[in-house]
Amino acid sequence: MTSTRDSATDQYLSRFRAFEQTLNGQASTPLHPLRRQAIAQFAAQGFPTSRDEEWRYTNLAPLLQQPFAPAPKGATLSTEALAPLLFAGPQSPRLVFLDGHYAPALSAAGSLPQGVVLLNLEAGLRQHADLVLSCLNHQIQGERHALAALNTAFLQDGAFLHLPAGTEVAHPIHLLFLSTAPAAPSFSSPRLLVVAGARSKAMLVETCAGPDGRPYLSNALAEVVVGEEAHFDYCKIQQEGDAALHLDHTLVREGRGSRFTAHSLSLGARLSRNQLDTMLDGEGIESTLNGLYLANGEQHLDHHTLVEHAKAHCASHELYKGILGGRSTGVFRGRIHVWPQAQKTDAYQANRNLLLSPEAEIDTKPQLEIYADDVKCSHGATVGRLDEEALYYLRARGLDLGQARGVLTRAFADQLLDRLGDDALRAHLEGRVAAKLTALNGGRP
Amino acid sequence: MLEIRDLYASIDSTPILRGLSLKVNPGEVHAIMGPNGSGKSTLAQVLAGHPAYEVTGGQVLYQGRDLLELEPEERAREGIFLAFQYPVEIPGVNTAYFLRSGLNEVRKHRGLEEVDAIDFLALIREKMNLVEMDENFLKRAVNEGFSGGEKKRHEILQLAVLEPRLAILDETDSGLDIDALRVVANGVNKLRSPERSAIVVTHYQRLLEYIVPDFVHVLARGRIVRSGGKELALELEAKGYDWIKEEATASA
Numbered sequence: 001m002t003s004t005r006d007s008a009t010d011q012y013l014s015r016f017r018a019f020e021q022t023l024n025g026q027a028s029t030p031l032h033p034l035r036r037q038a039i040a041q042f043a044a045q046g047f048p049t050s051r052d053e054e055w056r057y058t059n060l061a062p063l064l065q066q067p068f069a070p071a072p073k074g075a076t077l078s079t080e081a082l083a084p085l086l087f088a089g090p091q092s093p094r095l096v097f098l099d100g101h102y103a104p105a106l107s108a109a110g111s112l113p114q115g116v117v118l119l120n121l122e123a124g125l126r127q128h129a130d131l132v133l134s135c136l137n138h139q140i141q142g143e144r145h146a147l148a149a150l151n152t153a154f155l156q157d158g159a160f161l162h163l164p165a166g167t168e169v170a171h172p173i174h175l176l177f178l179s180t181a182p183a184a185p186s187f188s189s190p191r192l193l194v195v196a197g198a199r200s201k202a203m204l205v206e207t208c209a210g211p212d213g214r215p216y217l218s219n220a221l222a223e224v225v226v227g228e229e230a231h232f233d234y235c236k237i238q239q240e241g242d243a244a245l246h247l248d249h250t251l252v253r254e255g256r257g258s259r260f261t262a263h264s265l266s267l268g269a270r271l272s273r274n275q276l277d278t279m280l281d282g283e284g285i286e287s288t289l290n291g292l293y294l295a296n297g298e299q300h301l302d303h304h305t306l307v308e309h310a311k312a313h314c315a316s317h318e319l320y321k322g323i324l325g326g327r328s329t330g331v332f333r334g335r336i337h338v339w340p341q342a343q344k345t346d347a348y349q350a351n352r353n354l355l356l357s358p359e360a361e362i363d364t365k366p367q368l369e370i371y372a373d374d375v376k377c378s379h380g381a382t383v384g385r386l387d388e389e390a391l392y393y394l395r396a397r398g399l400d401l402g403q404a405r406g407v408l409t410r411a412f413a414d415q416l417l418d419r420l421g422d423d424a425l426r427a428h429l430e431g432r433v434a435a436k437l438t439a440l441n442g443g444r445p
Numbered sequence: 446m447l448e449i450r451d452l453y454a455s456i457d458s459t460p461i462l463r464g465l466s467l468k469v470n471p472g473e474v475h476a477i478m479g480p481n482g483s484g485k486s487t488l489a490q491v492l493a494g495h496p497a498y499e500v501t502g503g504q505v506l507y508q509g510r511d512l513l514e515l516e517p518e519e520r521a522r523e524g525i526f527l528a529f530q531y532p533v534e535i536p537g538v539n540t541a542y543f544l545r546s547g548l549n550e551v552r553k554h555r556g557l558e559e560v561d562a563i564d565f566l567a568l569i570r571e572k573m574n575l576v577e578m579d580e581n582f583l584k585r586a587v588n589e590g591f592s593g594g595e596k597k598r599h600e601i602l603q604l605a606v607l608e609p610r611l612a613i614l615d616e617t618d619s620g621l622d623i624d625a626l627r628v629v630a631n632g633v634n635k636l637r638s639p640e641r642s643a644i645v646v647t648h649y650q651r652l653l654e655y656i657v658p659d660f661v662h663v664l665a666r667g668r669i670v671r672s673g674g675k676e677l678a679l680e681l682e683a684k685g686y687d688w689i690k691e692e693a694t695a696s697a
Contacts, residue, residue, distance in 0.1 A: 388496075393533040395517040396493050396526075397543070397603065398550030404518075407546070411537030411586075 008064040009046040013039065016153055019070055030133055031125065031155065038142050038152035045146040057331040057363045058302045062271055063245050068217045070154055071099030071186035077178060082106055085176060085207050087428030092171040093118050095159050098178055100188030102157050106176075116169060116202075117162040121191060124160030132160060136193050139223045139251040139279075148249045151189045151221040158191025163200035165227065172203045172235075172422050179210030179218055181241065187217035194224040196232045198255070203233035205425060208248075209268070210241040220248040228255040228282065233421060234262050239432065240269040242297070249275045256282025256311075263420060264320075265429060266293040266301050267436050277306040280314045280342075291320035292416040294433065295328035295360075296440045302331035307349075309342040309372075318349040321416055323409055325356035325440040335367040338375055345375040353383045354412055356405075356440060405441045410434065446471045446508065446642045447492075447611060453502035453667075454491045460501070461487040463667035469611070472639040476653055476678060477646045479664035480686040485646045486530055488664070489615040492644075493527035494520050507611070521547070522554035524610030528600040528617050534588040540599070541583035544569060548606050572605040576632050594625040601632035608636065612643040618652035630655030650682040665689050 016039045020027060047064060048055040075098045082096065093110030095118065096103045102120035112118060117128060124132050142149035159175050177190040196202065210216055218240060226232045240246045246269040254260050266272055278287055293301045307316045322330050332351045353362045366379040386408050394404035413433050420426040447469040454462040461484045469475050479485050491498050492505070494517035505512040512520065535543070549559040560568065573580060576598045588596050597617055604612055617629055633643065633656050645656055653661070653675060661677040662669045670689060671677065681689075 387533070387535075389533045390535050392495055392517060393529065393535070394543075394547075396521055396529075397547035397607070398518050398521040398554070399546055400516070400518045400550075403546070403550075407538055407543075408535070411535065414537055 004061075004064050005047050005049060009043070011067055012150065013043055015069060019154060029125065030129065034137050035153050035155060038149040041142040041149040042146050042153055044143070045149070048146060054304065058271070058273055058300065063217060066185055066215060068185045068187040071179070071182065071188045071216075073099075073101045075099050075101070075180040075182060077103070077106060077180060079106070082176075085178075085209055086174070087424050088172050088174050088205075089424065092174055094174040094176065095120060096176045096178065097157065097159070097190060099180055099182070099186065100156060100177070100190055110171065110173075112169060113167050115164040116167050117160065118173060119160050121158040121160045121193065122156070124193070128160075128162065131162060131195065132193065135195050135223065135225055137223070139253055140221065140249070145249060147219055147247050148221050151191060151219050151249075154187075154189040155191055156189070158193065161194045161202075161204065163196045163202055163230070165197035166199045167197065168200065169202035172205050172425060175204065175206045177206065177208045177218065177220065179216045179240070179244065181211050181214035181216040181244075185215045185217070187219060190218060190220040192220075192222035192224075194222070194232070196224070196226050196230045198227040199229045200227060201231040203235070203422060205235045205237070207237045207239065208246060209239045210244050212241040213243055214241060215243045215245070215270075216241070217245045218247070220246075222248075222250040224250065224252040226252060226254045226258045226260050229257040230255065231259045232261075234260070235420065235425065236262070236264050237429065237432070238264075238266040238268055238272055238274065240272070242268065242270060244269045246272040248273065250277070252276070252278040254278065254280050254282065254285050254287060257284040258282070259286050261288040262290065263416070264289075264291040264303065265432075266291075266303070267432060269301070270298065271300045273302040273304070275304040277308070278316070279308045279310060280316065281310050283311050283313045285311070285314040287314070287316040289316070289318040289320070290416050290419050292413055292433075293320070293322045293330060294413070294436045294440060295322070295324045295330055296326040296436075297328060298326065299328040300330075301328070303333070304331075305334045307336045307347065309336065309338040309345045309347060312341060312343045312345070314342065315346040316348070319416065320351045321412060322351075322353045322362060323356065323412060323437070323440060324353065324360035324362060327357070327359040329360070330362040332362065332364040332381070333367065334365075334379070336369070336377060336379070338370040338372050338377065340371040342372045343374045345372060345377065347375070347377040349379040351381045352412075354409065355383060355385055356409070402441055406437060409437050409441060413437065448506040449503070450505070451503040452491070452500065452505060454487060454498050454500045456487065456498050461667055462491065464503070465664070465668050467662065467669060469642050469644065471642055473660065474637070474643045474645060474656065474658045476658035476661045477644060477664055478648070478650075478661060478678060478681055480690055481648070483664040484667040485648075485664055486615055489527055489530075489613050489644070489646050492613055493517060493525065518550070521607075522551050526604055526607055526609035526612045528597075528604055528612065528614045530615040530617075530619065532588045532596040532600055534586070536586050536589050538587050539583070540585055540587050541565070541569070543587045544603065544606055547603065551607055569606065572602055575605055575635060576602045577628050578602055593620045594622065597621055597625065597629055601629050604636065605632055610641055612636065612641070614643065614645045614647075616646055616648060618647055618649065626652060627655060650678040653678045663689055665692070666694070
């Protein structure tokens with residue numbers, strides 16, 4: 001195992017050297033020192049192993065055993081293929097990335113208020129270098145997170161959103177990071193930087209998708225700065241192809257009096273690891289983390305969250321729910337860390353799981369570390385099966401077993417879908433969830 | 446309508462019904478009475494198809510067909526309705542959706558058009574009036590947070606919506622005050638017709654003042670030990686069940 005891991009690490013190091021050669025002029029941009037620093041951080045750590053507490057239940061063997069090369073530029077996608085992934089009206093701006101490369105022809109400007117900047121990162125670096133460089137790679141500790149460092153090392157492009165103070169975007173902004181999975185197994189390194197100024201307000205929706213049946217790796221990293229009194233909603237839809245590996249680390253730093261809401265919906269990928277870290281770095285913050293994961297077949301879906309209560313008088317509400325069927329496995333680890341000065345913290349975390357088959361598995365672990373004495377913190381984790389009496393009750397009213405299971409699993413998921421603020425998005429995701437539940441309940445409508 | 450012949454059933458390998466026979470003709474209302482543990486609820490659940498009960502012997506014919514061959518949903522679609530003694534709470538499932546789904550499954554089976562949300566609302570308003578239930582219940586999760594009486598009214602509402610051929614009421618009267626009892630009985634009586642039948646399982650004679658049965662059967666140790674007209678219920682009320690238990694033990 002160690003040798004597979006070492007040789008995989010070496011492979012990415014030599015891929016980096018080859019990647020550097022292709023950069024030409026780009027190697028002199030301010031980004032390149034970040035890449036070089038990051039590859040050194042990655043080299044020092046190598047890939048995580050199951051001996052690493054954070055990776056105990058997620059085995060990266062599918063990543064290590066298979067060589068992935070940086071995805072080349074030049075892939076195309078028809079507008080017909082894009083259409084089913086879209087939900088928003090013409091006023092919503094949209095940025096599309098194919099294998100990590102910006103695809104302007106598939107993107108749409110929509111309507112944005114004066115001053116709001118939505119660009120691909122490359123253009124953002126050219127036009128707003130100071131702002132981008134003052135925030136990019138500032139939240140992530142590459143020396144502790146090898147995969148995030150790997151993202152930065154191969155960073156070429158991504159999305160950049162800047163909301164100046166007081167600006168409000170009325171319609172959801174849609175980002176699509178799509179993989180085309182070309183013939184040779186490839187990886188992309190999607191990147192997102194959001195700087196939401198004081199009192200700004202916006203909703204960002206991110207879709208990660210790709211074709212079924214072909215292995216590819218998407219290793220994403222997002223950094224979000226939520227300014228004082230800002231309201232920011234971030235919805236992430238993971239619907240990668242069924243042979244895909246999806247790694248994702250999101251870091252959020254919230255300012256005084258801000259409201260941040262995350263919605264995470266994980267449906268796809270063979271193996272997915274989703275890490276969401278929020279830093280409540282001011283008083284009076286309200287932070288809400290909603291998550292829903294649905295797995296069947298051999299899927300492995302891992303969700304890690306970290307809520308850092310660094311200041312007093314903040315509230316965090318977290319609810320993650322999972323439905324697992326087939327031989328799928330799930331991991332939930334929710335850590336809440338209340339710092340000594342964070343008095344009057346109100347933190348709540350719940351993880352509810354429904355197992356639909358005897359082979360499905362979930363490892364759930366809440367972890368509360370509280371160093372302040374005047375706080376209200378609670379957590380709960382449950383793992384259960386469909387209520388047999390409820391199934392019988394529905395059948396006694398004429399619904400067949402498949403329909404009854406569908407009704408009960410849908411009700412379980414609806415609690416989270418109901419929390420989505422945007423009607424068009426909710427309708428879009430209800431369709432996705434319904435299709436996935438049909439597959440989970442054995443293919444019956 | 447229904448013919449039960451020498452029925453044996455058990456749960457978790459414990460025999461409960463031990464040779465029960467009963468015949469229900471169209472239009473008849475049969476009351477099943479008996480002490481606790483005599484098998485009344487087991488009979489109701491076996492007829493509805495509860496998967497936890499195992500039929501170990503005997504036969505049940507419903508409209509000439511082998512009822513025991515049918516899945517619970519097939520029985521419901523064929524016109525059997527069980528009003529549950531303990532209606533199940535289903536968090537997250539809206540009551541209107543629940544009622545309409547059941548109705549449409551039954552209608553599809555009968556070759557009728559499905560009812561859309563608008564037509565359904567008109568229909569359900571009328572039925573809710575009948576059982577004196579507020580329309581707000583439609584928006585709430587099925588039975589969640591309902592009081593005992595509200596749950597029982599909700600069962601009768603479902604009965605009124607689904608219009609079954611054979612209604613089985615499993616201790617629908619237990620825990621009801623006199624007003625709720627009247628409402629429940631009214632809902633059942635509205636459905637009485639020469640084509641429809643009912644089996645009313647009850648511990649007390651009280652309900653039978655409102656739903657007047659054609660026959661009363663006394664169940665003890667898993668079989669019917671006495672049958673008669675409605676006056677048998679009064680006799681039981683006066684004498685209690687002890688004499689029945691003694692007779693059943695003596696004959697076993």
